[in-house]
Amino acid sequence: MVTENKTRPESADVTAFVAGVAHDVRRADAEVLLELFGRVTGWEPQMWGPSIVGYGRYHYRYDSGREGESLVTGFSPRKSYTSLYIMPGYQDLSDELGRLGKHKAGKACININKLADVDLGVVEEIVRKGLDMMLVRYETFDR
Template sequence: MARADNKTRFTAADVTAFLESVEHPTRRADARMLNAMFRAVTGFTPRMWGPTIVGYGRYDYVYDSGREGSFLATGFSPRKANLSIYIMPGYQDYSEILARLGKHKMGKSCLYINKLADVDAAVLEELIRAGLRDLSAKWVVHPV
């Protein structure tokens, strides 16, 4: 099957400029702290994925259906309503870690928190590591 390009791809946009453009001061401060956390945990330099996602690493996938593409390995987006944290792969059971995290909501591959003060930073770091480890067991993760 031909490679289908994802709508969300990494770009040459400046991560620091994006983080500094976040309007809400608490969300902007949290985004800076998340950037430092993800850099420390992953060892990867952040890249913008689309206009609003800060990603760390990349993996190339080929599904059983033949669909293939690339996507960020892990990352976050400081959205107006909350911080969206992308922990791949979304099919893993992280219930034990999430039970210790603090106030959050879950999507398929996305964790939603209102502010970093609502969660335990050490547990969030553990979750990022677990997601990256599990993703790396299935797909090769590249720095970008």
């Protein structure tokens, strides 16, 4: 059973979205993250829903039969923080999270107030390791 996700790829302009982020710090951080995620993944960014900058796309299927598509990795400059989306989660990233700096980890995202609070080298490690884990689980991606 294919279920439509609420968050789907959109044709909106990523650069315009980032330029329109109201909060000065989060807008500047989003510009840095655009470069970082692009360099690490080698993929072009695409909007997923109205507020997530995503990289890559993969098809998933759960044991329950639910299946769909999602971004491989990405970020979102939210009103109160920036979320980094690292699939498939953080169970194997305890060392990196311990070195990251000030953050809160959710189920599949890391929330940070500003990039100045974290080590960008560790952010890059986390994005790269998440991408590597996804490549093991899912043989092909749409870029």
